[in-house]
Amino acid sequence: MNYSTGFWNRIAKRYAKKPVADETSYQFKLDCIRERLTPEMKVLEFGCGTGSTALLLAPLVNDYQAIDFSSAMLAIAEQKLAECPCPQLHFSQTPVEAYLHEKNDLDAVIGMSVLHLLNDPESAIQHVFNSLKSGGYFFSSTACIEESMSWFKYIAPLGGALGLLPKLHIFTQQKLQSYLTDAGFVIEYKWVAHNNKISCFIVATKP
Numbered sequence: 001m002n003y004s005t006g007f008w009n010r011i012a013k014r015y016a017k018k019p020v021a022d023e024t025s026y027q028f029k030l031d032c033i034r035e036r037l038t039p040e041m042k043v044l045e046f047g048c049g050t051g052s053t054a055l056l057l058a059p060l061v062n063d064y065q066a067i068d069f070s071s072a073m074l075a076i077a078e079q080k081l082a083e084c085p086c087p088q089l090h091f092s093q094t095p096v097e098a099y100l101h102e103k104n105d106l107d108a109v110i111g112m113s114v115l116h117l118l119n120d121p122e123s124a125i126q127h128v129f130n131s132l133k134s135g136g137y138f139f140s141s142t143a144c145i146e147e148s149m150s151w152f153k154y155i156a157p158l159g160g161a162l163g164l165l166p167k168l169h170i171f172t173q174q175k176l177q178s179y180l181t182d183a184g185f186v187i188e189y190k191w192v193a194h195n196n197k198i199s200c201f202i203v204a205t206k207p
């Protein structure tokens, strides 16, 4: 499979320095996740980037695997982990498509700002579903660009070809929800910030 790691490796240092765009919304999403995590859980976060979310959530669970395909993003994540050790947190460089298995042994999967970047989000969602235990959670925060920036689909391919943008999937919230329910998930909670209609946070559960 063809993975566009180059873009993320190039911007990793800048990404790490950039403050979270909307701290209040980010903290709200973290709280929604935190209140569902318990100390015996085994968690996977994919597209973990520089590890900020992983470092905050891993202390709450038994095992937290955080993966990303970008070596530069992970180098920063590993540096942060060395400064603030957490024995249950492990970073590894793996594309999510190669990592997800069908073992039904995960209690929760987290994907923050990443589903719309995958080659095949629909198939990844099905794999997330298959990798979860019954009762497991999928927490995702995803840019649904078609919602209020549908014009973006005309410039995205050019931005991608010039290396200015990563490869993007442009879909609506409705489409994202149908990917989830078609995979077998039940949508327990959906939240869209009033000041950012593009980013859709969903808590989905495997029945």
Ligand SMILES: C[S@@+](CC[C@H](N)C(=O)[O-])C[C@H]1O[C@@H](n2cnc3c(N)ncnc32)[C@H](O)[C@@H]1O
Residues within 6 Å of the ligand: 003, 008, 046, 047, 048, 049, 050, 053, 067, 068, 069, 070, 073, 094, 095, 096, 097, 111, 112, 113, 114, 117, 118, 119
């Ligand atoms: C927008 S960043 C989000 C990083 C982090 N989750 C956050 O919220 O700050 C997207 C991340 O997903 C990673 N990524 C994109 N496609 C991936 C894939 N197929 N497998 C693993 N990581 C991927 C990129 O390297 C990048 O670190």
